Amino acid sequence: MAKAKTKAGLSGPGKVPVSVLVNGLTRKAELEPCITLLDALREHWGLTGAKRVCDRATCGACTVLVNGARVYACGLLAIDVQGDEITTVESLDQGGALDPVQEAFVAADALQCGFCTCGFVVSATAFLAENPDPTPAQIRKGMCGNLCRCGTYVGVQEAVSAAAKALSKAARPPARRAGGKR
Amino acid sequence: MSAYDWPPAGQRRILGTDVARIDAPAKASGRAAYTHDVRLAGMLYARTVRCPHAHARVKKIDLSAAERIPGFKAAFVVQGTGTEIFWAGDDVVAVAAEDEHAAEMAMRAVAVEYQVLPHLVVDSSADVPAAFSKPMDPELVGDPDGAFAKADAVAEGDYGLPVITHCCLETHGSVAAWGKDSLEMHVSTQAVAGVPEQLALALKVPQSQIRVHAPYVGSAYGSKLAADRWGLSAAHLSKQAGGAPVRLVLDRREEQEVAGCRPSTYAHVKVGAQKDGTLVAWQSTSWGTGGLGGGAEPPLPYLFRIPNQRRQHTQVVNNIGSARSMRAPHNPQACLVTLGALDDLAAKLGMDPVALLRKNLGLLSAHADVYAEELGVADKLMQWSKRWKPRGTMSKGEVRQGLGVSMHAWPGKAHPFQCDLTIQPDGTVSVRAGTQDLGTGTRTVMAIVAAETLGLPVKAIHVAIGDSAYPVSAASGGSGTVGGSASAVRRAAVDAVAELLARVAPALGVAASKLELAEGSVRVKGGGPSLTWKQACSKLGGLPLSVRGKNPGAGALADSGVGGVQMADVSVDVRTGVVRLHKLVAVQDCGLVVDRKTTTSQVYGSLVMGIGYSLYEEKLMDQNLGRCLNPNMEFYRLCGIGDVGELVVHLMSGPSYDRRGVIGCGEPAVISPGTAISNAVANAIGVRVPHLPLTPDRVLAALSGATP
Numbered sequence: 012m013a014k015a016k017t018k019a020g021l022s023g024p025g026k027v028p029v030s031v032l033v034n035g036l037t038r039k040a041e042l043e044p045c046i047t048l049l050d051a052l053r054e055h056w057g058l059t060g061a062k063r064v065c066d067r068a069t070c071g072a073c074t075v076l077v078n079g080a081r082v083y084a085c086g087l088l089a090i091d092v093q094g095d096e097i098t099t100v101e102s103l104d105q106g107g108a109l110d111p112v113q114e115a116f117v118a119a120d121a122l123q124c125g126f127c128t129c130g131f132v133v134s135a136t137a138f139l140a141e142n143p144d145p146t147p148a149q150i151r152k153g154m155c156g157n158l159c160r161c162g163t164y165v166g167v168q169e170a171v172s173a174a175a176k177a178l179s180k181a182a183r184p185p186a187r188r189a190g191g192k193r
Numbered sequence: 194m195s196a197y198d199w200p201p202a203g204q205r206r207i208l209g210t211d212v213a214r215i216d217a218p219a220k221a222s223g224r225a226a227y228t229h230d231v232r233l234a235g236m237l238y239a240r241t242v243r244c245p246h247a248h249a250r251v252k253k254i255d256l257s258a259a260e261r262i263p264g265f266k267a268a269f270v271v272q273g274t275g276t277e278i279f280w281a282g283d284d285v286v287a288v289a290a291e292d293e294h295a296a297e298m299a300m301r302a303v304a305v306e307y308q309v310l311p312h313l314v315v316d317s318s319a320d321v322p323a324a325f326s327k328p329m330d331p332e333l334v335g336d337p338d339g340a341f342a343k344a345d346a347v348a349e350g351d352y353g354l355p356v357i358t359h360c361c362l363e364t365h366g367s368v369a370a371w372g373k374d375s376l377e378m379h380v381s382t383q384a385v386a387g388v389p390e391q392l393a394l395a396l397k398v399p400q401s402q403i404r405v406h407a408p409y410v411g412s413a414y415g416s417k418l419a420a421d422r423w424g425l426s427a428a429h430l431s432k433q434a435g436g437a438p439v440r441l442v443l444d445r446r447e448e449q450e451v452a453g454c455r456p457s458t459y460a461h462v463k464v465g466a467q468k469d470g471t472l473v474a475w476q477s478t479s480w481g482t483g484g485l486g487g488g489a490e491p492p493l494p495y496l497f498r499i500p501n502q503r504r505q506h507t508q509v510v511n512n513i514g515s516a517r518s519m520r521a522p523h524n525p526q527a528c529l530v531t532l533g534a535l536d537d538l539a540a541k542l543g544m545d546p547v548a549l550l551r552k553n554l555g556l557l558s559a560h561a562d563v564y565a566e567e568l569g570v571a572d573k574l575m576q577w578s579k580r581w582k583p584r585g586t587m588s589k590g591e592v593r594q595g596l597g598v599s600m601h602a603w604p605g606k607a608h609p610f611q612c613d614l615t616i617q618p619d620g621t622v623s624v625r626a627g628t629q630d631l632g633t634g635t636r637t638v639m640a641i642v643a644a645e646t647l648g649l650p651v652k653a654i655h656v657a658i659g660d661s662a663y664p665v666s667a668a669s670g671g672s673g674t675v676g677g678s679a680s681a682v683r684r685a686a687v688d689a690v691a692e693l694l695a696r697v698a699p700a701l702g703v704a705a706s707k708l709e710l711a712e713g714s715v716r717v718k719g720g721g722p723s724l725t726w727k728q729a730c731s732k733l734g735g736l737p738l739s740v741r742g743k744n745p746g747a748g749a750l751a752d753s754g755v756g757g758v759q760m761a762d763v764s765v766d767v768r769t770g771v772v773r774l775h776k777l778v779a780v781q782d783c784g785l786v787v788d789r790k791t792t793t794s795q796v797y798g799s800l801v802m803g804i805g806y807s808l809y810e811e812k813l814m815d816q817n818l819g820r821c822l823n824p825n826m827e828f829y830r831l832c833g834i835g836d837v838g839e840l841v842v843h844l845m846s847g848p849s850y851d852r853r854g855v856i857g858c859g860e861p862a863v864i865s866p867g868t869a870i871s872n873a874v875a876n877a878i879g880v881r882v883p884h885l886p887l888t889p890d891r892v893l894a895a896l897s898g899a900t901p
Contacts, residue, residue, distance in 0.1 A: 018769020043294050054293065059230035062411070062567055064362045065826035066445050071364060100223040109218055117217040120794045124632030125220030126362040128412030132221055151835040156824065160362050161632050162801025163835040164795065 014156065015133065025134050027077035033079040034102040040089075048092055049073045052099060058069050060100035071157030074130040077098050079138040081156070100129040103136065112136050115174035121166030127159045145175055196686050197748030200645070201447060202851060207645045209846070211790040214637040215651065216409075225409045226239040228381040229442055231368045231574050238265050238293040239430050239441035240300035242421060243451070244278040247312035247819025251276045251285060251305060259288055259302040264295030267433040268303070269426050277310070279485045279819045280514050281452035287426035289439050296377045297486035312512040314814040316356070316457050319507040320478035327487050327508040335501035340474035344465030347474075348538040351461050351883040351900070352530045352667065354867060356482065357810045359519055360454030360831060363411020366442025369427035373404040376428055380420070381442075383413040384668030386627040390660050391420040396428055397656045408659035413631045414802075415518035416453045418668055449824035454812065455519035456488030457481045458526035459884070462534040464499070470544050470552040472535070475499040479530065482509040483516025491523040495531035496602055497556040509769045513814055513821075518670065518691040520802065521603060521860035522856030528595055529868045529885065532599050536872040537881055539601045540584040544873065546598050549575060551764030557602075560756045560782075565602055567758040567780040567845065571598070574778045574841050575760040585879025588866075591768050595877025597761045599868035605783070605857030606753035607676025611664035612645060614685035620727040622647060623655040624682055628674060630658060633859050634791030635674050641787055642679050649726065664741065672857025676751035678853045679787050683865040684750075685742025693729060700724070700732045707880040708759060752853040757781040759800075761869035762838075765877045767896060772874055774804055777866060782845040784856035789844065795861045801868025805832045808886050 026041040031048070033056060040055040048065075050164040052058040053074070060085050064072035068086030075084045076098035103110045109117065110133050131154070138153040139145070145153065150171045159167070199208065219225040243475065244251075256268050271284040284488070286303050290296040311324045326852065334622070341347055347641070365379040374832025382388050385407045393400035410516055427441040443452055460479035481488035494502065507649050535553075539546040545806045548566060554561040572578050581587075581596050588594040612626035624643050630636045640654040647654075667677060690710050697715055698705040710717050716723030724732070744751070762776040777800050786792050809830040813822040867885050875881045882895040 046294070051813050053230075054232075057232065058223075059232075061228065061360070061843045062227075064364075064445065067825055067827060069826040070362070070831075084513070097469060107222075113218070113221040116221045117213050120214060120217070120790050121343060122214075122217060122220050122632075123634075123794060123798055124362065124410065124412035125216070125225055126227065128220050129223045155833045158348070158833060159359055160414075160802070160831060162798035162832070162837075163794065164801060164832075164837050165797045165840055168486045 015119050025057055027090065029093060031089060031092055031097060031121065032095065033097040034099055044090050046085040046089050047085050050090045051089035052084060058099050058101050062126055062129065064126065070127070071134060072127045072130040074133045074157065076137055078132060079140065081134050103132065111177040112139065112174045115170040117175060118167040119170035119173060121163050121170035123161035123163055127157060131157045131170065139171065139175055139178060143175060143179060145171065147172070172185060175190060195748035197684050197750060197763050199750065205645065206214040207651060209639050209786045209789055211882065212637060212641055212788045214791055215640050215656065216632050216636050227363050227409045227411050228368060228379045229411070231379045231440070231615060231651060232763050233368065233370060233438040236368065236438040236440055237291060237434055238296040238536055239287055239289040239427060239439050240296040241284050241426065242284045242300050242303045242305060243873065244307065244449065245281060245663060246278070246307055246309050247281045248310040249278050249307040250310060253306040254386045255304040258304065259299040262290065262295060262299040262302055264291035265299045266290055266437070269429040269433060269702065271426055272420055280512050282447065283785055284422040284426065289430040289434055289442065310439055312819045314512050314819050315463035315483040315816045316509045316511060319509065321509055321630045327510055329490060329506045329508065331503065331505040331581065333503055337474045337476055337501040337503040341463065341465045344473050345468040346538060346541045347463060347465040348534060348541045349463045350534055350537045351880055353459035353531045353884040354457060354806065354885065356457045356513060356527050356812045357455045357806050358449050358812050358829065359414045359416040359517065360449065360829060361412045361414065361416060362454065362817055364443040364448040365417060365423065365452045366444065367424050367427045368438055368440045368563035369431040370438035371431050371436040377404050378428065380424060381410050382407050383410065383417045383629055383631055383660055383670065385661050387630045387666045387668045392424070392428060395420065395425050403632045405661040406659060407629050410629055410631050415670065416523065418518065418670060428838040432471035437515040439760060445826065448826040449829055450510065450821045450866055451514040454484060454514045454516050456516045458491050458530060460531070462530060462531040464534045464538050466538055466542065466588065470539070470542060470549040472497060472499045472553050472556060474501040475528065476503045478505050480509055481509040481526070482511050482513065482793045484513045484606065485510060485515050487524060488516060491527035493530060494688065496600065497525040497531065497553055497559060497797050498584040500558060500895045512819060520863045520887050524601060524864040525806065525867050528599060528601055528634050528864050529871060532868045533871055533881065534673055536597070543583060545581055547572065550598065550600060557775060559754055563756045563782050564758060567756060567782065570843055571760045571780045574843060575762065575776070577760060584876050585632040587877060592764050592766050593877040594764050595873040597869045597872030599865035599872065600756065600758045601864035602754065602756050602863055603672065604753045605861065605863035606674040607665040607669065607680055607744055607753055608673030609854065610666040610677030610683055612639070612737055612742045613664050614682065614689050614738050614742060616689055616730055617741040618730055618733045618735065620730040621655065622649065622653060623749055624647050625657040625663045626666050626678065627661055627663040628658050628678060629669055631669055632794060633669070633674065634788060634870065635678055638675055638677050638787045639682050647682060647690065647691070647901050648713050657875065668825045670861040675787065675857050676855045680744040680746065680750035681742040682746060683744050684748065689738060689740045696738070697724065697729045697732045725790060749854055751855045752784055753856060755782045755784065755856050755861055757865060759869045761871040761873040763870060763877060765874055765892060767878060770892035772808055772887045772892060774870060776839040776841065777804065778841045779862050780845065781862055782860035784849060784853040785851045786844055786846065788856060792844060792858055793842050795859050797840055799860070799862035800840050801832050802839055803863050804837055804870070806885060807867045811886055812858050815871065850900055
């Protein structure tokens with residue numbers, strides 16, 4: 012994770028200019044230093060796919076990728092990810108067409124109310140980039156950072172497994188999806 | 194036989210198959226906009242000052258410092274000076290500001306003085322001061338004393354479940370915006386058509402001036418039926434701010450502390466039987482709390498009408514957030530108290546608990562044949578008959594195996610529902626209803642029924658819900674939405690077909706009675722000219738065809754009353770007290786299945802929620818502080834993907850189930866997990882762990898012979 016890049020004299024109280032690379036676009040805002048990456052995405056940059064649920068880095072509904080790695084966006088300050096590459100769920104479906112992970116979640120009914128779903132999808136995307144051919148036990152361990160209250164875990168297990176097969180069949184390295192270098 | 198009746202098994206194209214939920218792509222891509230995601234121009238953010246005491250009177254409120262916070266826009270006193278507050282976290286003052294940070298600062302700047310009053314927040318005993326106790330009249334059936342005296346075996350035990358919270362991932366909340374005389378609100382609710390009435394009464398504005406939107410709802414489980422104090426606060430703040438939209442959504446702490454509470458139940462039970470397992474006598478002393486309103490008496494004894502009974506229930510009226518109905522209200526509690534006791538009785542008799550349940554199926558008020566069949570199916574799926582051994586003898590060593598069984602019932606009766614089905618001259622079909630989809634699959638059910646009836650693919654049906662301007666439908670509760678929506682859409686679609694054929698008939702030069710809808714076309718029965726769906730619709734002329742469908746109505750499309758059986762396979766580490774669930778089998782009856790995929794998901798979801806309250810979930814209240822100690826998701830622990838073991842769902846199907854029509858299935862399967870798992874743990878370790886959740890400390894205490 013990037014270290015704090017707040018310059019002396021800019022730290023709060025009061026708003027500071029913040030600039031973050033999200034889905035390939037540089038986004039800017041004047042933010043209180045205490046504003047999390049999640050709130051910056053949702054309240055300032057209109058990216059509401061990541062949800063605020065526990066707000067304490069427990070449930071994973073706000074999962075985004077920072078330089079390709081899964082993180083809880085509620086547990087990071089926006090000022091601390093300046094210079095990093097952020098990937099959110101909004102970048103996964105191209106022109107409205109779902110990507111293989113999203114397709115697999117739909118087919119396996121790995122969602123009910125859907126409030127945790129974007130977090131699961133992003134988490135699964137990064138998990139599959141690191142584990143292209145996971146065993147069921149690896150999926151249970153690798154996806155344990157996301158919680159679902161509706162109880163869709165059987166579907167999630169099936170979806171991640173199916174997505175792994177679809178991604179390898181498409182011969183498209185999942186790493187491309189995960190946002191590149193670390 | 195009515196024209197509305199469901200098509201017979203051989204003629205169904207879509208009904209009962211696996212159909213992916215139609216709103217899943219929107220949810221998997223982040224395009225689905227929930228109340229939390231609503232962003233309106235000039236929107237203000239609200240926060241609420243909450244009482245830090247479990248019982249207090251408001252002495253003084255000073256808003257002056259809050260009003261000086263940069264960005265402050267409005268304040269609304271929810272409960273003013275002199276008001277008695279009955280639980281910690283209850284709303285006192287709501288403030289709105291330009292952004293969330295400013296709202297938080299303004300909230301903190303509000304100064305409230307309280308007169309602190311005596312409180313009770315625990316419920317571990319019914320022996321509480323009279324002010325907190327509402328004993329209900331004892332109830333007597335037959336001659337319990339005589340029956341116990343004659344019984345061959347009598348078991349006595351303690352059983353209980355603490356208060357748990359709904360923990361909706363989308364916290365309760367709304368965005369309110371006043372027009373000149375009208376109010377428009379986005380609300381995370383399970384009653385899109387019911388909230389306007391509540392708002393109209395509380396705000397004293399005509400109901401016709403209120404419109405509520407809830408296209409996507411991040412779950413509810415029974416907790417989102419009311420407009421709630423915070424919904425009214427949002428409306429008041431918007432009015433004060435000159436109509437600016439105000440967003441008031443609870444944070445996680447608020448959600449856990451005040452927006453969800455399933456009442457607790459504890460009981461001391463004595464139950465007696467003859468040597469062959471026939472139940473003869475029941476005696477229970479029970480108590481529980483649902484906060485200020487107490488906790489209603491759970492239906493004891495559950496399912497089995499034991500001929501001789503003595504029951505006494507006490508409502509503990511304490512200072513926790515007030516009760517909210519939660520998925521199959523009172524049933525998981527009654528189920529554990531009763532079927533836990535029957536399991537202990539079977540152990541005392543040296544009987545297989547499945548045999549004891551079978552022996553007493555005659556005491557059920559309905560569906561004994563269904564339970565008998567389900568017990569057989571569950572037995573096969575769990576290999577119960579081959580594997581089960583008497584309590585404490587399943588395995589030796591430090592990690593011990595155990596099997597447990599439970600059964601449950603649920604009405605699931607179709608609720609009132611109205612929809613408009615419209616066929617446009619260009620062939621497009623839409624169905625609109627003032628209902629909501631909580632993740633249950635309402636949209637998908639509506640699309641399936643319309644598609645099945647109109648001979649179209651599911652994707653051809655546009656479903657619009659979550660708007661109080663649409664035809665009025667009931668709140669989603671009691672698993673009534675699936676039966677209500679399926680029946681109403683079926684009637685609308687059947688009527689629409691009749692009208693379409695009548696309006697198309699002249700073009701084909703035959704009477705409408707000679708036409709039929711088949712394979713996506715309108716054709717003359719027995720051969721002859723036909724029109725594609727689009728061609729037929731083009732004959733409507735300029736006017737679309739619109740039909741209102743209602744439930745209740747003609748035809749036998751829905752029923753009520755389902756039974757289910759569950760079996761659990763656990764292991765318990767007797768050194769650490771850790772319980773591991775290996776497998777949970779759910780055999781569930783739900784009448785005619787509309788969508789096998791989402792119905793199965795509902796049962797899976799119920800099992801996962803059931804495992805959560807069996808092993809992990811408890812709203813911990815501290816009597817000294819008067820507050821909840823775990824209002825967050827790290828210490829209020831939900832199941833994760835690694836905690837659930839193997840889940841096996843079997844939906845009963847076949848002519849005897851199908852012919853009953855659609856019955857709700859969102860709740861029944863959440864009733865039994867606590868009991869099946871508790872019974873499996875008792876089977877594994879040889880003693881009953883009286884109270885859920887079955888945490889290591891409770892398991893170790895039971896192993897050491899402690900009593901609750």
